[in-house]
Amino acid sequence: MTTIGTKLQFSIILEATLVCATVQVIYPTGLLDSIQGNQLRQEINQLVDNGHPCILIDCRDVELMDSSGLSALVMAFQKVRSVGGTLGLRAINDQVRMLLELTAMDGIFQIFPKEGSPQEAMMKQ
Amino acid sequence: MMQALPVDVGLPRFKNQRSRLKRNTLLFRYFAIINLIIGLWYLQWRFNNSINFNLLWLSIPLLLAEIYSYINGSMFILGLWRPIERQIKPLDQLTPAFPAKDLPTVDVFITCYSEPVELVQATLEAALHIDYPTTKLRVYVLDDGNSPAMKAMVEQRCAEDLASPELVAAAEQIQAEQAQLQAQLDRLHQLTPEAQAAEDFLENLPESLESQDTDRPLRFLQVLQKFFTFQNGQHRSINEQLLAEEKRLKQAIARQNYALSNLPRCLYIARPKPQGRPHHAKAGNINYALFAGGTTGDFILTLDADHLPDRNIVKHVLPYFFTYNPNCGKYESNRIAIVQTPQDFYNLPKGDPFGHSAHLFYGPIQQGKDGFNAAFYTGTNAVLRREALVNTGLKYFSKAYEKDASRLDEFDLIGGISSISITEDMNTAMRLHAAGWQSIYHNEVLAKGLAPDDLSSTLKQRLRWAQGTIQVLLQENPWMKPGLTFWQQLQYFQTMYSYFSGFATFIFLLCPIVYFFTGGIPVDSYGLDFALHFTPAFILNRITFLTIAWGVPASELWRSEQYAVALFPLFIQAVWSVLTRRPIKFQVTPKQRQSGIYLNLVMPQLTIFCLTTVGIVWRGGLWLAGQPIDPWVYGLNIAWSVYNLALLWVIIQAAIWQPQRA
Numbered sequence: 001m002t003t004i005g006t007k008l009q010f011s012i013i014l015e016a017t018l019v020c021a022t023v024q025v026i027y028p029t030g031l032l033d034s035i036q037g038n039q040l041r042q043e044i045n046q047l048v049d050n051g052h053p054c055i056l057i058d059c060r061d062v063e064l065m066d067s068s069g070l071s072a073l074v075m076a077f078q079k080v081r082s083v084g085g086t087l088g089l090r091a092i093n094d095q096v097r098m099l100l101e102l103t104a105m106d107g108i109f110q111i112f113p114k115e116g117s118p119q120e121a122m123m124k125q
Numbered sequence: 126m127m128q129a130l131p132v133d134v135g136l137p138r139f140k141n142q143r144s145r146l147k148r149n150t151l152l153f154r155y156f157a158i159i160n161l162i163i164g165l166w167y168l169q170w171r172f173n174n175s176i177n178f179n180l181l182w183l184s185i186p187l188l189l190a191e192i193y194s195y196i197n198g199s200m201f202i203l204g205l206w207r208p209i210e211r212q213i214k215p216l217d218q219l220t221p222a223f224p225a226k227d228l229p230t231v232d233v234f235i236t237c238y239s240e241p242v243e244l245v246q247a248t249l250e251a252a253l254h255i256d257y258p259t260t261k262l263r264v265y266v267l268d269d270g271n272s273p274a275m276k277a278m279v280e281q282r283c284a285e286d287l288a289s290p291e292l293v294a295a296a297e298q299i300q301a302e303q304a305q306l307q308a309q310l311d312r313l314h315q316l317t318p319e320a321q322a323a324e325d326f327l328e329n330l331p332e333s334l335e336s337q338d339t340d341r342p343l344r345f346l347q348v349l350q351k352f353f354t355f356q357n358g359q360h361r362s363i364n365e366q367l368l369a370e371e372k373r374l375k376q377a378i379a380r381q382n383y384a385l386s387n388l389p390r391c392l393y394i395a396r397p398k399p400q401g402r403p404h405h406a407k408a409g410n411i412n413y414a415l416f417a418g419g420t421t422g423d424f425i426l427t428l429d430a431d432h433l434p435d436r437n438i439v440k441h442v443l444p445y446f447f448t449y450n451p452n453c454g455k456y457e458s459n460r461i462a463i464v465q466t467p468q469d470f471y472n473l474p475k476g477d478p479f480g481h482s483a484h485l486f487y488g489p490i491q492q493g494k495d496g497f498n499a500a501f502y503t504g505t506n507a508v509l510r511r512e513a514l515v516n517t518g519l520k521y522f523s524k525a526y527e528k529d530a531s532r533l534d535e536f537d538l539i540g541g542i543s544s545i546s547i548t549e550d551m552n553t554a555m556r557l558h559a560a561g562w563q564s565i566y567h568n569e570v571l572a573k574g575l576a577p578d579d580l581s582s583t584l585k586q587r588l589r590w591a592q593g594t595i596q597v598l599l600q601e602n603p604w605m606k607p608g609l610t611f612w613q614q615l616q617y618f619q620t621m622y623s624y625f626s627g628f629a630t631f632i633f634l635l636c637p638i639v640y641f642f643t644g645g646i647p648v649d650s651y652g653l654d655f656a657l658h659f660t661p662a663f664i665l666n667r668i669t670f671l672t673i674a675w676g677v678p679a680s681e682l683w684r685s686e687q688y689a690v691a692l693f694p695l696f697i698q699a700v701w702s703v704l705t706r707r708p709i710k711f712q713v714t715p716k717q718r719q720s721g722i723y724l725n726l727v728m729p730q731l732t733i734f735c736l737t738t739v740g741i742v743w744r745g746g747l748w749l750a751g752q753p754i755d756p757w758v759y760g761l762n763i764a765w766s767v768y769n770l771a772l773l774w775v776i777i778q779a780a781i782w783q784p785q786r787a
Contacts, residue, residue, distance in 0.1 A: 033421075034420070034421035034422075034511070035383070035421045038419050038421060039383075066512055067511075067512050067515040067516035067519060068421070068511060068512070068515050070515075070519060071415075071416055071515050071518075071519060071540060071541075072416075074416075074519070074522070074533075074536050074540065075416055075417065075536065075537060077533065078533050078534065078536050078537070081533055082534070102516075102520075103516060103519040103520050103523060104519075104520060104523035104524065104527075105519060105523050107523065107527065108523060108526060
């Protein structure tokens with residue numbers, strides 16, 4: 001756990017040039033598949049276009065995520081990065097973590113354990 | 126012909142599919158073993174007894190060419206060791222029946238670049254007529270040419286499709302369900318204030334009323350409230366229940382809204398192609414549709430622009446992707462990622478001058494690969510599992526991203542189908558296999574397309590295949606790829622290795638010419654001894670080949686042998702261009718005939734052809750003029766030359782071929 005923590009801090013320091021005055025939190029629910037993923041991606045695109053490049057996806061109510069859902073997150077990540085923003089995941093369940101590890105995507109997203117964690121506070125700096 | 130019906134309702138009732146060894150396989154294996162041994166025996170004889178040390182510049186290359194060919198042939202034979210034939214019941218005849226509500230969604234991707242609109246329209250039309258529930262099938266035209274005419278055509282077709290009775294009925298049904306849900310919601314809203322008030326009243330009874338235990342109706346009401354709010358062993362207030370119900374209804378209505386907005390099932394996708402950035406050709410086109418095109422199908426049928434699908438294609442292929450689990454009474458997803466069906470053509474001219482007929486490949490060869498779970502994906506007429514494609518694609522993407530974070534910008538173009546070579550299909554299948562997914566070859570023609578009918582286009586297509594395959598070898602060598610089984614590695618490597626044959630072929634064509642003009646021969650004894658060793662090896666090789674290719678017309682086998690030799694300059698060019706890392710452009714195979722005579726494209730073959738013919742006459746003339754020669758050697762070289770000429774003739778014929786005017 002500590003190693004993940006340092007890794008996260010490191011990546012956040014790398015992105016310290018960002019100014020995230022506010023972090024928008026999104027709460028998807030249920031099955032995050034290609035259909036939900038598309039909707040989520042559109043939502044995030046809108047947020048970014050409205051000037052909110054820092055987005056946190058709270059996955060506490062996500063029961064299952066498939067690869068298409070994950071690819072939608074990568075597309076969203078692409079979008080936020082294109083305007084210099086950042087995208088984090090919070091409170092992911094074990095299934096989602098497994099999927100992320102299996103596809104080696106856990107190195108791409110910032111992952112926060114739960115609401116109000118110290119790492120998350122750094123995102124807002 | 127050789128189409129042993131794979132879709133067979135004659136299967137036992139409780140068996141949905143079965144596979145068995147292809148007929149003649151045991152006989153083939155018997156010949157194959159003898160063949161391998163005799164070949165080895167011939168090679169060792171060549172090595173030990175018959176190298177001509179006076180002509181080393183030719184005898185060494187010839188020996189190397191023979192060793193190359195032996196290895197090539199051996200791998201080919203081993204790859205055919207376990208060819209299997211499959212039988213499967215169509216989707217609606219499975220036992221037990223596949224529940225209609227669980228049917229997966231299917232997207233049809235029609236990839237096009239610069240094909241004429243009418244051609245794509247015909248494919249689109251056929252795709253819309255595929256037999257599958259209308260709300261579960263969507264057809265996408267992925268237009269990499271970004272043509273306004275194509276867009277207009279698809280949009281018009283979409284409007285017509287929306288007006289079709291099935292879709293109108295579907296829309297009405299959704300609207301009816303939506304209306305019903307809305308009515309429920311309204312009713313709920315009506316009830317809410319009163320119900321809340323009643324609950325408040327019952328929960329907080331005024332002291333005065335509570336003390337009067339004679340008021341039985343009130344007590345009953347309280348009990349009823351307790352009863353109705355009792356769920357899963359605990360009490361949830363009426364208020365909470367109402368809120369939950371309201372949420373459920375709203376979600377259901379949103380789902381219906383979504384279904385309604387997704388009713389159009391004929392859509393156009395054209396990706397932006399910014400200047401100065403790699404577009405990743407066909408792979409980029411498909412990936413864009415997967416990630417940025419809003420497509421959601423569980424399965425993807427990929428079709429080239431000219432490939433007209435049969436209406437059964439989905440129902441005959443989908444059952445492979447599910448396995449019935451009797452322990453839980455459900456059809457479950459399995460690990461099959463690709464089901465490939467044959468490529469066939471409806472425009473082949475008589476005699477197939479360009480050698481497009483591929484019953485050998487889409488037959489014994491694919492069946493052999495299937496036997497080792499290595500059936501190749503060939504880019505069209507195949508159904509892919511989205512989850513497999515995206516999951517594997519993500520793995521490779523994260524590797525690329527680790528090396529270079531700027532590749533994130535390209536995710537929508539590289540995240541699924543492999544984009545590292547110009548033959549994206551082969552590499553994609555290899556990656557899926559390495560990731561533990563499986564593939565199936567379904568030997569039933571379910572789509573027919575257009576074959577290029579002029580030499581220029583044919584050569585471009587072949588060059589692309591050759592270059593792409595060698596590219597994959599250099600970038601993702603199958604022997605170095607963890608996750609592949611030995612047999613899968615062999616299957617992939619064999620295909621790659623066979624594209625190096627151009628050099629060997631050149632030597633084989635050169636030897637007789639050298640003899641005719643200089644009298645020098647690379648083999649020490651061209652006499653009886655040579656015939657004794659060579660003939661059995663050659664004849665056995667032919668017999669082995671015929672046993673496994675049983676059912677493929679002899680003329681087609683001969684055609685494929687001809688092209689394997691006659692394309693030698695192209696194979697050499699392919700290896701050369703990849704090894705020297707010259708930039709390779711993805712050449713889309715033209716679908717319209719490029720008219721003309723193409724002798725300029727076959728100059729190397731023509732030169733060899735002429736030199737061989739002149740050589741025969743020249744040496745014959747010398748003989749008549751009284752120069753002593755060994756008639757055995759002369760005869761053998763003539764036989765060899767005639768064989769070579771017959772092989773090369775095909776491409777010269779193709780260069781001057783013109784379609785018959787009607």
